[in-house]
Amino acid sequence: MKAFKKRIIHLHHCRGINSKGIIKIIQSDPTLKNLYKTPPSKLKSIINSSPEHFSKFYYDLHHLKIDQILSTYLTLITPTY
Numbered sequence: 001m002k003a004f005k006k007r008i009i010h011l012h013h014c015r016g017i018n019s020k021g022i023i024k025i026i027q028s029d030p031t032l033k034n035l036y037k038t039p040p041s042k043l044k045s046i047i048n049s050s051p052e053h054f055s056k057f058y059y060d061l062h063h064l065k066i067d068q069i070l071s072t073y074l075t076l077i078t079p080t081y
Contacts, residue, residue: 006070007035010061010066013060014057016053016055021046025043043057
């Protein structure tokens with residue numbers, strides 16, 4: 001899977017961010033190559049969320065194991081004949 005798609009899916013799995021916040025992140029970094037390197041203060045200013053929501057978002061961004069989530073999805077949709 002392409003890195004951009006994986007990062008988009010990752011963003012959608014994070015708590016504390018909505019579609020408007022995701023769009024703002026993409027506008028700021030269209031390739032999402034710097035998503036995991038962006039300082040928290042800059043991310044917070046980009047998405048403009050409450051401290052509580054941002055805390056959840058930032059935690060999930062750096063702790064959710066997106067490869068495991070995608071693997072689970074693949075096992076759910078792969079037929080087992």
